[in-house]
Amino acid sequence: METKRTFTESDIIYAVATFNADPFCVEDDEQAAAIIAEIEANGATMVTDKEERKTALAQLDLPADSHRIVYKAGGCLFSIDDDEYTYDVEFNNDVSTDSKGWHCSYEECEDYIRWYNGTNESYFEDYKGGTVSIRCNETEEVVFETEIPKP
DSSP, X not given: OBOOOOOOHHHHTTOEEESSXXXXXXXXXXXXXXXXXXXXXXXXXXXXXXXXXXXXXXXXXXXXXXOOOEEXXXXXXXXXXXXXXXXXXXXXXXXXXXXOOOOBOHHHHHHHHHXXXXXXXXXXXXXXXXXXXXXXXXXXXXXXXXXXXXX
């Protein structure tokens, strides 16, 4: 999924990155500039496919359960620390969309979904058979999505 986010060299400093080799922490302007060049040449896409994300996290030497957003730009994978972002929980089906209207951490949204998905809590009851997502408030990107089981 093409990202709406724009990146600067200062965004990339301290990112975890790899150019199909050992992962490294971006620590200087030269490394950040190389990643920015890949983004400018190829665009940046968010890695959302579950298997591709699992592989990307392993290539970046990040935990498999990491909540960090992973991006791909040409031959580069990278993940930045996204502590400055807030997230909301969104419910979707073929008919409508609702959200909680939150500005929470990714972990808080993830915990809420894990605790209540499949129950009759809040919108989960109305959206059974649909999806529940975690959406970044700042970039408007869906960073996690799962089905709400039917009864």
